[in-house]
Amino acid sequence: MIAVSEHNAPSDKHCPHNAAINCASCRLSAICLPLALAQDEIVQLDEIVQRGRPLQKGQHLYRENDNFTSVFAVRSGAVKAYSMSDSGEEQVTGFYLPGEILGMDGIGHNRYASSAVAMEVSAICEIPFANIEDLSGKLPNMQKHFFKLLSQEIVEDQRHITLVSKHTAEERLASLIVSISARNARRNLSPLNIRLPMSRTDIGNFLGLTIETVSRVFSRFAKQGLIEVDKKELVVLDIDALKTIASLGH
Amino acid sequence: MIAVSEHNAPSDKHCPHNAAINCASCRLSAICLPLALAQDEIVQLDEIVQRGRPLQKGQHLYRENDNFTSVFAVRSGAVKAYSMSDSGEEQVTGFYLPGEILGMDGIGHNRYASSAVAMEVSAICEIPFANIEDLSGKLPNMQKHFFKLLSQEIVEDQRHITLVSKHTAEERLASLIVSISARNARRNLSPLNIRLPMSRTDIGNFLGLTIETVSRVFSRFAKQGLIEVDKKELVVLDIDALKTIASLGH
DNA sequence: TAGTTTAGTTGACGTAGATCAACTAGCCAG
């Protein structure tokens, strides 16, 4: 009934898992490499980007404490990053959708600080970091771009701290829905028909809530006519109401 | 009775507020510029670092949405960073002690994402970011150093997310005490005699707790013989117990 | 096609920490 996913059967040449044999023609480049780079600079970047076989659901891109070698761009599908604390609990640190870049937490100590796993079949671009450093020394725009990417992740993480430490369950979930909706819009997908690639458990973990609370809040939003939910398919009926809830003070 | 602070009366030439007329002789450089730079590279950095008058308590270093120009290193004193959400609540995003660097959240959008205010009289080094970018293009070690700094802040923020979303009040406060103790040790100050530069309100805000809960947990720790507290002076009696509590799963 | 497993929902109840409120101790102004 609700059908949004663009990643179903990797079959023909138009399939996003195989499309985009280079950065210049990749329709995600506007997200992945915003404004920063000139045409000839993109060509240089293109030479260092590696495009592997699609990852199956559940396959890892890297694991916590692996040697840091590369950052990764999601081309299609969806990836979850999570880390394990001393005490053994899992903390989901982020969801990465097409056009988004992950793995930068590994730069600081030459080891990934989190693990990354495909939540569904995903195509990934791998960018060896040594080459980024090289290229950044030569291309000021490239350097600037990665400084920005890192800085933006800091700002997002700090917003997330506010979210989980000062906001109610409803505000947290509304905020996640609004975020995914906006990221869909950025890729020219419907901001109102959303396929959630992650489980309720992952959502709860990410938002600092239990699975039961997530489920209850989904039900409550549905009862209030803000959304329709059917498993992982989500129809947003009143995005403005959700935005209001999301930015409500505590 | 307990006296730890090194920042009392800025008076003579040995006062840390005025000391260190250059990076090479700054006793904090080991924290501020770890390993990365060669001697002659430090000299180049030194030329772009600006050292202003000491900031008085309550004075701002920058404010949220100000144009981003520089990052800052704390030379003495202590600085608090905080941001304001749409809904108007304050979120303390970090405490910065001597040798630590702040302001990097401004790189991403050319505006600071937070405000920074001195919690006590503080001496600050200002490093214009345009110069850092320049120098990073020339000195690979410099570039690498700032990539690392940014990445480490991401990792810390993610740990903080785990702390506030999955840990109890006792675990959060123990974690903060252990962190400040370790940062004291790094500067060759006593890890057990600590002066907390921030108010209970700031601690609570940072940890996602109310001031009352912070107060109660301090009292409980004292009753258990783990610490002695007198206002902002803190004596750690059992650091191992605190470390155990801090890393306890939820 | 029955039987098991896995993901999610819903309800009843318990609890950590928030809220509200009273109180104490410095500390500055006059």
Add this chain to the structure above:
DNA sequence: CTGGCTAGTTGATCTACGTCAACTAAACTA
């Protein structure tokens, strides 16, 4: 020294969310 102000402490009560438990429905398998 007195009165008001600010920062912190402590107690009594309330509540949002966690916990525990029962249930439903796909999806997997044998």
